[in-house]
Amino acid sequence: xxxxxxxxxxxxxxxxxxxxxxxxxxxxxxxxxxxxxxxxxxxxxxxxxxxxxxxxxxxxxxxxxxxxxxxxxxxxxxxxxxxxxxxxxxxxxxxxxxxxxxxxxxxxxxxxxxxxxxxxxxxxxxxxxxxxxxxxxxxxxxxxxxxxxxxxxxxxxxxxxxxxxxxxxxxxxxxxxxxxxxxxxxxxxxxxxxxxxxxxxxxxxxxxxxxxxxxxxxxxxxxxxxxxxxxxxxxxxxxxxxxxxxxxxxxxxxxxxxxxxxxxxxxxxxxxxxxxxxxxxxxxxxxxxx
Amino acid sequence: xxxxxxxxxxxxxxxxxxxxxxxxxxxxxxxxxxxxxxxxxxxxxxxxxxxxxxxxxxxxxxxxxxxxxxxxxxxxxxxxxxxxxxxxxxxxxxxxxxxxxxxxxxxxxxxxxxxxxxxxxxxxxxxxxxxxxxxxxxxxxxxxxxxxxxxxxxxxxxxxxxxxxxxxxxxxxxxxxxxxxxxxxxxxxxxxxxxxxxxxxxxxxxxxxxxxxxxxxxxxxxxxxxxxxxxxxxxxxxxxxxxxxxxxxxxxxxxxxxxxxxxxxxxxxxxxxxxxxxxxxxxxxxxxxx
Numbered sequence: 001x002x003x004x005x006x007x008x009x010x011x012x013x014x015x016x017x018x019x020x021x022x023x024x025x026x027x028x029x030x031x032x033x034x035x036x037x038x039x040x041x042x043x044x045x046x047x048x049x050x051x052x053x054x055x056x057x058x059x060x061x062x063x064x065x066x067x068x069x070x071x072x073x074x075x076x077x078x079x080x081x082x083x084x085x086x087x088x089x090x091x092x093x094x095x096x097x098x099x100x101x102x103x104x105x106x107x108x109x110x111x112x113x114x115x116x117x118x119x120x121x122x123x124x125x126x127x128x129x130x131x132x133x134x135x136x137x138x139x140x141x142x143x144x145x146x147x148x149x150x151x152x153x154x155x156x157x158x159x160x161x162x163x164x165x166x167x168x169x170x171x172x173x174x175x176x177x178x179x180x181x182x183x184x185x186x187x188x189x190x191x192x193x194x195x196x197x198x199x200x201x202x203x204x205x206x207x208x209x210x211x212x213x214x215x216x217x218x219x220x221x222x223x224x225x226x227x228x229x230x231x232x233x234x235x236x237x238x239x240x241x242x243x244x245x246x247x248x249x250x251x252x253x254x255x256x257x258x259x260x261x262x263x264x265x266x267x268x269x270x271x272x273x274x275x276x277x278x279x280x281x282x283x284x285x286x287x288x289x290x
Numbered sequence: 291x292x293x294x295x296x297x298x299x300x301x302x303x304x305x306x307x308x309x310x311x312x313x314x315x316x317x318x319x320x321x322x323x324x325x326x327x328x329x330x331x332x333x334x335x336x337x338x339x340x341x342x343x344x345x346x347x348x349x350x351x352x353x354x355x356x357x358x359x360x361x362x363x364x365x366x367x368x369x370x371x372x373x374x375x376x377x378x379x380x381x382x383x384x385x386x387x388x389x390x391x392x393x394x395x396x397x398x399x400x401x402x403x404x405x406x407x408x409x410x411x412x413x414x415x416x417x418x419x420x421x422x423x424x425x426x427x428x429x430x431x432x433x434x435x436x437x438x439x440x441x442x443x444x445x446x447x448x449x450x451x452x453x454x455x456x457x458x459x460x461x462x463x464x465x466x467x468x469x470x471x472x473x474x475x476x477x478x479x480x481x482x483x484x485x486x487x488x489x490x491x492x493x494x495x496x497x498x499x500x501x502x503x504x505x506x507x508x509x510x511x512x513x514x515x516x517x518x519x520x521x522x523x524x525x526x527x528x529x530x531x532x533x534x535x536x537x538x539x540x541x542x543x544x545x546x547x548x549x550x551x552x553x554x555x556x557x558x559x560x561x562x563x564x565x566x567x568x569x570x571x572x573x574x575x576x577x578x579x580x
Binding site for chain 1: 419492574
């Protein structure tokens with residue numbers, strides 16, 4: 001099965017950015033992709049660099065964005081993983097992935113469960129924690145375990161999706177460096193981000209896809225310079241082996257072939273699911289064992 | 291804090307092997323190690339390549355082995371992580387790590403929780419699943435989260451140790467290749483083994499240590515040729531970054547300095563423990579969500 005990852009920049013306006021996304025999806029379609037995965041909050045800049053109530057206006061595009069990408073999925077006959085700013089009601093917002101099937105129908109929705117809050121990533125201000133749990137979305141190309149960015153750092157999220165039958169894990173992402181960070185720290189961060197996700201593939205015997213944005217986006221509040229999104233979108237197989245990896249600064253349509261049968265082979269030679277000590281895991285649901 | 295990993299071969303007899311271990315521990319002591327970690331089942335060959343009731347005789351050394359290594363810990367004034375074949379009673383055996391403090395006292399014990407059973411790794415025949423849970427062992431050099439080999443593949447085990455306060459994860463191991471496997475498959479397996487453990491360091495913000503044996507050990511039953519243990523003992527820091535890594539075929543005393551304060555710094559910049567969605571994790575204790 002051919003999969004495309006769309007790694008892109010924010011092009012100053014919502015309109016231009018969506019147009020660029022659509023062009024890249026057309027390119028992916030021409031190259032044979034059946035499933036196209038977009039990065040986190042792909043219709044806008046990463047607006048969480050500062051806390052500004054004006055940014056909630058962006059969520060007013062929620063229904064419009066859904067209609068646009070439903071049509072894009074249908075026009076290109078592809079399954080499409082989007083990442084949108086959801087307005088659920090006035091004052092209640094989520095960081096939500098909507099998955100459209102190749103006929104344009106809404107296959108399902110995942111609301112980001114783990115919400116970060118760090119300097120320049122003030123997501124707890126904008127997004128309420130997801131309340132749909134860790135449920136894979138059934139599509140015509142398989143059961144997709146959609147998780148979003150900060151979820152990447154939680155083995156629990158990956159495991160729960162796998163236990164619920166996810167055949168692939170897909171992480172729309174917005175992560176980057178501060179230019180002032182030391183080179184060594186930048187390398188450690190990028191490498192850790194890749195490594196922990198490869199670990200999820202290995203632990204669960206399924207492929208993992210991460211799609212990250214590129215480009216520099218300044219901090220409008222002026223507190224920080226801004227974030228340089230580090231790209232490096234990638235696909236790994238069921239043993240965590242690299243199948244594709246993007247650059248750290250270029251817009252790219254990354255096409256990769258995934259062999260879904262490989263997961264079953266790997267799970268037979270590495271039968272980790274067989275030996276889980278579920279009776280001894282109950283402390284996982286505690287904050288800390290003290 | 292200086293830590294030593296003893297990566298070694300089986301030297302044909304228990305006596306010679308233990309003597310080699312003791313010599314390497316003395317070397318580690320001379321180099322300033324406060325904590326010395328041994329590989330899985332270090333007093334014998336990896337006898338689980340075939341199912342043979344005669345091998346239970348090896349567990350008869352359980353008490354004797356404990357006395358020997360208690361004395362070694364005391365003589366060298368080091369905290370010592372051992373890995374022994376435990377005879378609990380006739381017909382009931384465990385794969386057990388006993389940790390001795392630097393005065394020779396028994397600091398605690400961990401019984402391997404996840405037991406593999408794959409061709410040439412017939413551990414379910416020999417070892418009953420551990421029943422002590424995932425409890426770190428308090429020693430004079432800190433709280434050690436001891437896990438053993440197959441536990442490596444389970445993010446739950448690492449998380450539970452971290453939630454119970456482990457400051458370091460330590461994995462005595464016996465893992466290797468079959469010579470007849472393809473080069474690419476060998477590389478994927480070694481890389482996966484390293485990667486998933488680096489993932490545990492990252493997810494939990496603590497260092498991870500893995501100690502693996504080297505050398506070729508033939509399959510006495512003659513079904514397979516044998517296992518070539520791949521060494522590659524390593525230490526990674528709290529962001530999964532390599533601090534030390536051994537060769538794939540040489541006996542080595544690997545010395546590494548660990549900065550325990552670094553874990554707290556990393557957990558402050560990457561506050562993963564803060565954002566766990568514990569109310570949404572209950573399915574982790576299920577075999578599968580169907």
